[in-house]
Amino acid sequence: MSGVTAAVAVGLSAAGVLVIVACAVLALVTNDLYARLHFLSPMTSLGAPLVTLGLAVSSGWSLTAGQLLLTGALLLVTGPGLEVAIGRTAAQQDGIEPLESPE
Amino acid sequence: MTAWMIETVVLAVGGVGPAILLAARGRPVQRLVGLQVGTVSVTVLLMLFAQSQHQSSYLIVPLVLVVLSFVGTLVFTRLTGPKP
Numbered sequence: 001m002s003g004v005t006a007a008v009a010v011g012l013s014a015a016g017v018l019v020i021v022a023c024a025v026l027a028l029v030t031n032d033l034y035a036r037l038h039f040l041s042p043m044t045s046l047g048a049p050l051v052t053l054g055l056a057v058s059s060g061w062s063l064t065a066g067q068l069l070l071t072g073a074l075l076l077v078t079g080p081g082l083e084v085a086i087g088r089t090a091a092q093q094d095g096i097e098p099l100e101s102p103e
Numbered sequence: 104m105t106a107w108m109i110e111t112v113v114l115a116v117g118g119v120g121p122a123i124l125l126a127a128r129g130r131p132v133q134r135l136v137g138l139q140v141g142t143v144s145v146t147v148l149l150m151l152f153a154q155s156q157h158q159s160s161y162l163i164v165p166l167v168l169v170v171l172s173f174v175g176t177l178v179f180t181r182l183t184g185p186k187p
Contacts, residue, residue, distance in 0.1 A: 010106045013106075013107070013110055013151065014106070014110060016147070017110045017113055017114050017118075017147070017151075020114060020117075020118050020143065020144060020147060021113060021114065021117035021118055023140075024117060024118045024120075024121040024122060024140050024144060025117065025121055027121065027125060027136065027140060028121040028124055028125055033129075033132070033133050033136065036125075036133075036136045037136065040136065040139055040140065040143075043140065043143045043144075044143055047143075047147070048143055048146070048147050051110075051147050051150065051151065052147075052150070055150055055151070055154050058154060059154070059159075063159075064159040064162065067159070067162045067163075067166060068150060068162065070166065071146065071150060071162070071165050071166045071169055074166070074169040074170065074173075075143065075146060075147075075169055078169065078173040079139075079143070081173075082139055082173065082176050082177070082180075083139070085176070085177055085180045086132065086135045086136060086139065086176075086180055088180075089132050089135075089180045089183060089184045090132045090133075092184055092185050093130075093132055093183075093184070093185050099185060
């Protein structure tokens with residue numbers, strides 16, 4: 001792996017780690033549940049994909065990169081759905097969202 | 104210590120630490136936020152650790168973790184939700 005490739009890989013992954021750590025700390029210092037949920041989105045939509053891309057660049061064109069990209073893609077896809085599910089559950093408990101009607 | 108290992112340690116302290124604190128306090132639905140933060144942090148941490156050890160066989164662990172945590176978190180949201 002050349003120096004430029006290594007630098008790009010480390011830079012991408014470092015940026016992703018910074019995003020994840022920043023979002024985790026900000027979610028910790030925030031008191032409101034709904035505000036905390038906002039900090040989950042950058043973790044799964046920006047931080048994790050950046051790290052995944054950095055690791056894939058480091059691995060080169062291989063099955064390892066494919067597995068890394070698959071894991072990152074799953075995080076990217078499942079993250080928003082989970083955040084919506086948690087937010088909806090909280091809203092139902094707080095009476096903001098009506099309970100599902102029985103079928 | 105390589106850059107990957109440094110990032111692993113930073114994520115272990117800065118990502119998993121707040122996740123544990125978030126998951127240890129508040130109502131059950133509030134703790135789910137900590138669970139999700141922990142899941143993302145641990146998944147990325149495991150990917151970085153596998154890279155730092157040059158063991159691509161370790162990558163199956165974060166892949167399985169993502170799938171199982173998705174289902175598990177949905178189960179928890181269902182169980183902590185209000186009963187009709």
